[in-house]
Amino acid sequence: MSNHNRFAPVALLLATLIMLVGWLSDRTGGDQLAAESYAADPAVFMTRFDSMVAAHATGRNLDNTPVVRPPPGDVHMRVKRWEFSPALELEPGKTYRLHLLSEDVVHSAAIGEAEVLLEPGMVKVVTLVVPGNGRVRIQCAEYCGLGHTKMIGSIEVIQ
Numbered sequence: 001m002s003n004h005n006r007f008a009p010v011a012l013l014l015a016t017l018i019m020l021v022g023w024l025s026d027r028t029g030g031d032q033l034a035a036e037s038y039a040a041d042p043a044v045f046m047t048r049f050d051s052m053v054a055a056h057a058t059g060r061n062l063d064n065t066p067v068v069r070p071p072p073g074d075v076h077m078r079v080k081r082w083e084f085s086p087a088l089e090l091e092p093g094k095t096y097r098l099h100l101l102s103e104d105v106v107h108s109a110a111i112g113e114a115e116v117l118l119e120p121g122m123v124k125v126v127t128l129v130v131p132g133n134g135r136v137r138i139q140c141a142e143y144c145g146l147g148h149t150k151m152i153g154s155i156e157v158i159q
C-alpha cells in the first residue's frame with residue numbers, strides 16, 4: 001500500500017471532523033444571543049413589567065399592546081397567544097437585554113438572526129444590539145395554534 005492510500009481514510013476522517021465542527025459552531029452560533037435563562041417568579045416578573053410600562057409608556061397603543069420606549073438595559077416582555085408585549089421603540093446602537101417569558105404554551109422568539117425557545121416558567125434573556133435604523137424582526141417560530149403565523153412583535157428603531 002502506498003503512503004497516499006494509507007492516509008486517504010485519515011484525510012477523509014479529518015475532513016468529516018472539520019465539517020462537523022463547523023456545523024456545530026453554526027448551531028451554537030445561532031443561540032449565542034440567548035445569554036441566560038432563569039426560572040420565572042411570575043409575580044416578580046409582572047411587577048417588573050408593570051413598572052417598566054408605567055415609567056416608559058409612550059401613551060400610544062399598537063394592536064392593543066402598549067408602546068414602550070425603555071432606556072438601554074433590561075426590558076421585560078410578556079409572550080402569549082398570540083402576541084409579544086409591549087411594542088418597543090429602541091435607540092440605535094444601544095444594547096438591551098430582553099427578558100422573555102411565555103405565559104401559556106411553548107412559543108419561540110426569532111429575533112434578528114437569533115431564535116430562543118420559550119417554555120412557560122422559564123425566562124430567556126436575549127441581548128440585542130440595535131441596528132442603525134429600521135425594525136428588528138421578532139416573531140414566534142414555534143407553532144402555537146391558530147394565530148401563530150400572525151404572532152409578530154414590534155421593535156422599531158427610533159432616532
Ligand SMILES: [Cu+2]
Pocket residue numbers: 107108140141142143144145148149151
Ligand atoms: Cu407560535
